[in-house]
Amino acid sequence: MLFNSYIFVGFFLGIYLFYLLLRKQYKAQNILLLIGSYAFYAYFDWRLLSILIGCTLINYFLAIVIQGSSSIGRRKLLLAMSLVANLSMLGFFKYFNFFADNVVHFLNLVGLHPGEVTLKILLPLGISYYSFMALGYMIDVYRKKLPATRNLLNFALFMSFFPYIASGPIGRAPDLLPQFASPRKINVQHIDTGILLVVWGYFQKMVIADNLGILADRIFNGYTQYQGLDVVIGILAFTVQIYCDFSGYTDIARGIAKLMGFDLMVNFRLPYFALNPRDFWLRWHISLSSWLRDYLYIPLGGDRMGQGRTYLNLGLTMVLCGLWHGAAWTYIIWGAYHGLALIMHRLFERSRALKARWVGKLRGVLVPLQMAGMFAVVAFGWLIFRCTSLDQLSYMIRHAGLRLSANSLNFGYDLFFFSLPLILVSLYQYFSGNLLAIQKLNPWIRIPIYSFFMVGIIVFGVRQSMEFIYFRF
Amino acid sequence: MIQRHTKQPPQEIARPVRRKEILLTLLGSLLILLLANVATILYLPKHGTNWGDRIIEYKWQMLLHMDEPVNWLILGDSSGATAVVPSIIDQTLGGTSVNLCTHGGLGIVNDAWMLDTYIERFGPPKAVLLVHFPSAWNTNPVLYSLLQIPLGWGFWSRLQPPVELSPKQSFDAFLTRYAPLYSHSTTMNLLLKTPWLASASDPSFQDNGLLLLPRADPSAVIAQAQEMISSVTGTEVVFNEVAEGAFEHIAALAEQFNFDVYLANGPIYEGLTENQEYLAYLSRFGDWLDTFAAKHERVHYVLRKPVTFPADLMELTVHVIGSAAPQYTEALVSDILYNVQNSTSD
Numbered sequence: 001m002l003f004n005s006y007i008f009v010g011f012f013l014g015i016y017l018f019y020l021l022l023r024k025q026y027k028a029q030n031i032l033l034l035i036g037s038y039a040f041y042a043y044f045d046w047r048l049l050s051i052l053i054g055c056t057l058i059n060y061f062l063a064i065v066i067q068g069s070s071s072i073g074r075r076k077l078l079l080a081m082s083l084v085a086n087l088s089m090l091g092f093f094k095y096f097n098f099f100a101d102n103v104v105h106f107l108n109l110v111g112l113h114p115g116e117v118t119l120k121i122l123l124p125l126g127i128s129y130y131s132f133m134a135l136g137y138m139i140d141v142y143r144k145k146l147p148a149t150r151n152l153l154n155f156a157l158f159m160s161f162f163p164y165i166a167s168g169p170i171g172r173a174p175d176l177l178p179q180f181a182s183p184r185k186i187n188v189q190h191i192d193t194g195i196l197l198v199v200w201g202y203f204q205k206m207v208i209a210d211n212l213g214i215l216a217d218r219i220f221n222g223y224t225q226y227q228g229l230d231v232v233i234g235i236l237a238f239t240v241q242i243y244c245d246f247s248g249y250t251d252i253a254r255g256i257a258k259l260m261g262f263d264l265m266v267n268f269r270l271p272y273f274a275l276n277p278r279d280f281w282l283r284w285h286i287s288l289s290s291w292l293r294d295y296l297y298i299p300l301g302g303d304r305m306g307q308g309r310t311y312l313n314l315g316l317t318m319v320l321c322g323l324w325h326g327a328a329w330t331y332i333i334w335g336a337y338h339g340l341a342l343i344m345h346r347l348f349e350r351s352r353a354l355k356a357r358w359v360g361k362l363r364g365v366l367v368p369l370q371m372a373g374m375f376a377v378v379a380f381g382w383l384i385f386r387c388t389s390l391d392q393l394s395y396m397i398r399h400a401g402l403r404l405s406a407n408s409l410n411f412g413y414d415l416f417f418f419s420l421p422l423i424l425v426s427l428y429q430y431f432s433g434n435l436l437a438i439q440k441l442n443p444w445i446r447i448p449i450y451s452f453f454m455v456g457i458i459v460f461g462v463r464q465s466m467e468f469i470y471f472r473f
Numbered sequence: 474m475i476q477r478h479t480k481q482p483p484q485e486i487a488r489p490v491r492r493k494e495i496l497l498t499l500l501g502s503l504l505i506l507l508l509a510n511v512a513t514i515l516y517l518p519k520h521g522t523n524w525g526d527r528i529i530e531y532k533w534q535m536l537l538h539m540d541e542p543v544n545w546l547i548l549g550d551s552s553g554a555t556a557v558v559p560s561i562i563d564q565t566l567g568g569t570s571v572n573l574c575t576h577g578g579l580g581i582v583n584d585a586w587m588l589d590t591y592i593e594r595f596g597p598p599k600a601v602l603l604v605h606f607p608s609a610w611n612t613n614p615v616l617y618s619l620l621q622i623p624l625g626w627g628f629w630s631r632l633q634p635p636v637e638l639s640p641k642q643s644f645d646a647f648l649t650r651y652a653p654l655y656s657h658s659t660t661m662n663l664l665l666k667t668p669w670l671a672s673a674s675d676p677s678f679q680d681n682g683l684l685l686l687p688r689a690d691p692s693a694v695i696a697q698a699q700e701m702i703s704s705v706t707g708t709e710v711v712f713n714e715v716a717e718g719a720f721e722h723i724a725a726l727a728e729q730f731n732f733d734v735y736l737a738n739g740p741i742y743e744g745l746t747e748n749q750e751y752l753a754y755l756s757r758f759g760d761w762l763d764t765f766a767a768k769h770e771r772v773h774y775v776l777r778k779p780v781t782f783p784a785d786l787m788e789l790t791v792h793v794i795g796s797a798a799p800q801y802t803e804a805l806v807s808d809i810l811y812n813v814q815n816s817t818s819d
Contacts, residue, residue, distance in 0.1 A: 192490045195499070269482035283482045417666055435485045443494050447501035454506050458654050459661045 001043040003252045004206055004461075011040065012256060019260055026183040030157055033260075040162040041125065048124040051089070056159045058085050059134040063141045063148035075142060082138040090131045093123055098327030126165045128324055132291055133159060137173040139295055146174050154180040161262075163253040167246070169267040169287035176262075184261030196439050197255030203453045204248030204422070206461035211418045212241040214462070215411060220386055223396055228403025231396050233411045238386045239379045240419050243272065246285070266435065272378065273430050275370045276349075277341040280378060288324065292317050310346070315339040325385070330393065334384040341377055421456070506654075513653045513661065518623065522663045522671045525576045528554060529621040531678055532573045536587055537623070542595035544568025545602060548584040550577040550612075551684070552739025552791040553604025556801040559681035565806045568599060572682030577609050577791075578618030585719040586622070586632040588726060597730030601723070604805075606791040607738040607755050607779050608705060610762065611712045616642055617656075620649040634718035685795040691784035698744045698790050706750050710757040720765060727771035734772045735809055736762055740801045742790040743781035755779070773816070775808040 001008045015036045022028045042049045059082060066078045137158075140146040149155050157180050164171060219226050219234030226234065250267040257264045267287050274280035281289045297317045303310040315336065322335015387393040429437050438449060518530045528551065545568060547557050553574035562570040573587055584603055591598065605612075614636060619629060629636040638646060649656040664671045677685045712720075727734045745751050759777055766774040786797040793801055 188490055188492050188495055189487050192495050193485075193487050195495070266485055269484075273482075279482070413667075429483055433483045435483050436487050439490075440486075440488045443497045443501065446498045447505060450498060450502035451505035451509070454502060455509055455654065458506075459658050459665060461658075463658075 001040055003249065004202065004210075007043075011036070016259065020186075023186070027153075029184075030153055030180060033161065034153060034157045037157065037160040037162040037165060041160060041165055044125045044166075051093075051124050051127070052130060052160055052165075053156075055086065055089060055130065055134060056156050058082070059138055059159075060149075060152055060155045063138055064150065066138070066141050067148040079138060079142045083135065086131045086135050086138075090127055093127055095323075095327045126167070129168045129170050130159050130165065132170050132288075132324075133173070136170070136291060136295055140173055146177075149173075149177055149181070151181065161257075163257045163262075164264060167249050167253070168285075169250055169253070169265050170291050171264060171287070172291075175265065179262050186259070186261040190258045190261055193436060193439055194255045194258035196436065197251040197258060199255075199450060199453050199457075200425070200438070201248045201251030201253075201255055202457050202461070204244040204251065206248075206463075207456045208418050208422055209241045209244035209248055210462035211460060212237040212415065213245070215414050216241050216386070219411075220388075220392075220396075223392055226405070226407075227399035228401045228405060229408045230405050230411055231400040232402070233408070233415050235379055235383045235386075235396075235400070236419075237411075237415050239272075239375075239382045240415070240422065242382060242385075243268075244422060269435065270426055270430055272375050273371055273426070274374050274378070275367065276374060277338065277345045277377070280374060281338075281342070288321070292321055296320065311343045314342045314346070318342060328388075329390065330384055330387050333393075334381055337381055337384055341381075418460075421452075510652060510654045513657070514651070517653055517657055517660065520664070520671075521657065522660050523657070524676050525551075525578055525618060526621045526657075526660075527676055528684065529575050529579065529618065530623055531676075532575050532682060533587075533623050535571065535682055536573055536590060536594075539571065539594070541569075542598065543571045544599040545570035546588065546591055546598040546600070547572045547574060547602045547604065547682070548587055549574040549602075549604035549739065550579070550606055550609060550791075551575070552577075552606040552609075552741075553602075553737075554682070554684045555686050555788075555792045555794075556740045556798050557602070557604055557805065558683055558798050558802040561799055561802040561806060562602075565803075566809065570602075570681070574604060574682070576618070577606060577612055578615040579622075580612040580614040580716055580719070581605065581610065581723075582614050582634065582636060582715050582719040583619075583622070585634060585722045586628075588723060589633055592726065592730065597726070597732045600733045600735065601727070602735045602737060602805075602809075603723070604737045604739050607741060608701075608751075608758060609791075610736075610758055611710065611716045613713050613715060616645060617649055620646050626650065634715065634722050636715055683798065685798075686788045686792055687795060688788065689785050689794050690788050694742050694784040694787045694790050695744065698742050701745065701790060702748050702751050705754040708754065710754065710761060712761065724765075724769040724772050728769065732771065734769075735812070736766065736772065736774045737776045737805055737808070738779040739791055740782055740787075740793045740797075741779045742787055743783055745790060746779070746781050773809075773812050775812050776805055780804045 001011060015032065018032055019029055022032060038049060038052075041052060062078055062082045062085075066075050066082075069075050069078060137146070141148045149158075154177060158171070158173060158176050161171075161176075216234055216238040219230060220238065223231070223234075247268045254264045254266075265287055267285060269283040269286065271280055271284035274283050297313055300313045300316065301309055302313060305313075316339075318339030319332060319335045321338070322331045322333070325331045325334070383396060384393060387396065425438070429435050432440070434440065438446065441449070517526070521527055532554075545559075545562050545566060547553060547559065547562070547570055549557075551574065554572060554576065557572050557574065559570040559572050575583055581603070588601060616638070619636065622628065624632075629638065645656075654661060677687070679685060723734055726732075746755075759774075762774045763777075766772045780801050782793055782797055782801075787793055
C-alpha cells in the first residue's frame with residue numbers, strides 16, 4: 001500500500017473518518033491507529049508482521065527490566081541483549097546474503113570453494129527504520145533520559161505508526177511517546193500545514209521524482225549507450241529524483257500525521273543549499289544523521305578524543321550510514337565518500353587563513369559558488385549511490401562530459417521542466433528562511449499555487465504507483 | 474539576503490490561520506481545478522494531440538452537420554480514412570460520396586451507429602462501403618475510443634446494437650467524458666510540456682473526409698509489421714457478440730432500405746502478405762466475410778485479396794500516404810464495378 005496509490009487514499013480516508021469520530025477518546029484512537037498500522041504493514045506482506053510484533057515485544061519488556069534494574073552491570077547486560085536482538089535481526093534480514101556472498105568470494109580467491117550459502121530472505125518493510133527507533137528507545141532508557149513506557153499499546157504504536165513505518169522519519173521516543181500518551185488537539189494550523197505538506201509531498205513524488213526517475217532509469221539502466229552530457233543529465237536527474245522521492249514521502253507522512261494531530265520531526269532542510277559536507281548532513285535525512293550522531297558518533301568519542309580519533313569516528317559513522325542504506329559495496333563506498341568529505345571539510349575548516357578568505361565583502365559571491373561546489377560533491381555521491389556495480393561507476397565517470405548527443409536536448413529539457421517547480425519553491429523557502437513559506441502567503445496567492453500543484457499531479461503525475469526509493473532501505 | 478540565511482538551515486514556522494482562510498484556499502483551489510477541467514473539455518476536441526480522438530470527433534461532426542445526402546457512404550477505420558478518395562468514387566461510380574471512416578479502436582459497431590444516424594437524418598444512401606484493415610473486422614470496441622463519439626451520455630445503450638457497460642466501465646466512462654484533465658493526461662502532458670510539438674502534429678482532413686498523410690515512415694511500418702505477425706501467430710479468429718451484432722444490423726438495414734453494402738479490405742504493407750502465418754490468419758477472416766456476404770443478398774465482399782504497398786508509401790502498416798491513396802481507391806472501384814457487372818449478368 002504505497003502512499004501514491006488509490007488504495008492508500010481510500011485506506012487513509014477511512015481511518016481518518018473514524019479517527020475524527022473518536023476525537024474525544026484518544027485511547028480508542030490509538031487502538032484504531034494500531035489496527036490501521038498493522039493492516040497497512042500486513043498489506044505488504046502479512047508474514048513479516050510477526051517480526052515487527054516480535055521486535056516490539058522484546059524491546060518493550062527489556063526496557064521495563066532495564067528500568068527496574070539498579071545494577072550497572074545488569075543494565076549493561078540487558079542493553080547488550082537488546083542491541084544484539086535488534087542488530088542481529090537487522091543483520092540477518094538485510095545483510096546475511098551480502099556478507100555470505102563476500103565471504104564465499106574471498107574464500108574462492110584463496111583457493112577454498114565452499115558451496116552456495118545464499119538464502120531466499122524477504123526484507124521486512126521498514127526494518128531499518130523501526131529497529132533504529134527501538135535501539136534509540138533502549139539506549140535512552142538505559143541512559144535514564146526516558147522512563148520505560150508501561151503502556152504496550154502506545155509502544156506498539158510508536159514502533160508501527162503507519163505514516164512513518166515504511167520510510168521514516170526515524171522518530172525518537174522522547175518526542176513521540178508523549179504524543180501517543182496524551183489527548184491530541186487537531187487545530188486549524190495543523191490542518192493547514194498538513195494539507196500543504198501532503199499536496200507538496202505528492203507533487204514532489206508523483207510529478208518531479210517519478211518523471212525524473214524515468215529519465216534517470218533510462219540513462220543508468222542503459223548506461224553503455226550514453227556518454228558526455230547525457231551522463232551528466234542522468235546524474236542530475238537522479239540527484240533531483242532521490243531528493244524529491246524521499247522528501248516527498250516525508251512530507252506526505254508528516255502531513256498525514258499533522259492532520260491527525262501529531263508532529264513528526266523535520267527530515268530535510270533544503271539540503272542542496274548546503275555550503276559544506278557538515279552543513280549537508282544537518283539538512284539531509286536529519287532523523288538518520290542525528291540518530292547516528294547521538295547513538296554512534298558521540299558514544300564512539302565524537303570529536304573529544306583527538307584529531308585522529310575524530311576522523312576515524314567520522315569515517316566509521318559514515319561507512320555505517322552507507323551500509324544502513326543497503327547491502328552493496330556501492331553504498332559502502334558512498335558512505336566512505338561522505339566520510340572523507342566530512343574529514344576534508346574538518347581539515348579545511350581548521351585552517352584559519354583559508355577560513356578568513358570566506359568572509360568579508362566577497363561572501364555574497366562566494367556563498368553561491370560554495371553551494372554549487374557542494375552540490376557537485378553531493379551529485380557525485382549520488383552517482384556512486386545509484387550505480388549497481390563498480391564497472392558501471394567506472395564507465396559513467398569516464399564517459400561523463402559535455403559532449404552533446406541527439407538525445408541531449410530532450411533529456412535536458414525534461415530535467416529543466418520537472419526541476420523548475422522544485423527550484424522555485426526551494427528558492428522561496430531559502431530566502432524566506434522558512435520551510436512553510438507558502439503557508440504564510442495570503443489565501444489569494446495560495447489558491448493559484450495549490451491549483452498548480454493539483455493540476456500538476458493530475459496531468460503530469462506518474463500513476464503506476466512507483467515505489468519510494470527509501471522503501472528499499 | 475544570502476548572508477542572513479546561511480548560518481542555520483531554514484526552520485518550519487507556521488503562521489496562525491483562521492478556519493475561513495483554509496476553507497477559502499481549498500474551495501478556491503478546487504474551483505480553479507474545476508474551471509481548468511471545463512476548459513479542457515472545450516479545448517481538446519479541436520486541439521488535442523491524439524489523432525484517434527480527433528478523427529472520431531471530426532468525422533462524427535461531419536456526419537451530424539452534413540447538409541445534403543450522398544450516394545456512397547464510406548465507413549470504416551483509419552485504413553479507409555487515409556486510403557479512400559471520395560472524388561475518385563464520385564467520378565467512377567457516379568453520384569456523391571463522403572469518407573466518414575474513423576479509426577480501428579471503435580470496431581464495426583461504430584459503422585452501424587453512423588449508418589443509423591445517417592439514415593435517421595437523410596434516409597438510406599445508394600450504397601455503403603465499409604473499409605477495414607483486413608485483420609481488424611472483429612475488433613472489440615475500446616471503451617476510451619467509444620467515449621470520444623460526440624453524442625450525449627448513454628448513447629452506447631441507445632444506438633443499435635447497444636454496448637453494455639459494467640459499473641466500473643460506467644465510472645471510467647464518466648471520468649473519460651467529464652474529467653479529461655485526468656483521463657486525457659497524456660495529451661494534456663504533451664500540450665503543456667511541448668506545445669510547439671503538439672500544434673505541429675495537427676491532422677490534415679480534406680472537405681470530403683479524406684485524411685491526407687504527408688510522409689511515409691518505413692521503419693515504423695516494418696517494426697509494426699513484425700509486431701503484428703507475432704501477435705497473430707497461432708491466434709484464432711473470433712467474432713465477438715458486439716461485432717457480429719453490428720454486422721447483422723448493417724445487413725438488416727441494407728435489406729430493409731434496399732441499398733448495397735460493400736465490405737472491402739483496407740490497404741496493407743506488402744511485407745505482411747509475405748508471411749504465411751499472417752496470410753493464413755487473413756484467409757480465416759476472408760472465409761468468415763465470404764460466409765456472411767453469401768447469407769445476405771445486399772452484402773458484397775470486395776478486394777478479398779488486399780491491395781499491398783511498399784513501406785516507402787506507408788506511414789504505418791495500415792495507412793497509405795496521400796500520394797498512394799488514389800491507387801488504392803482505383804483498385805477498390807474496379808473490384809466494385811467487377812462485382813456489379815457480375816451480379817447484373819447473374
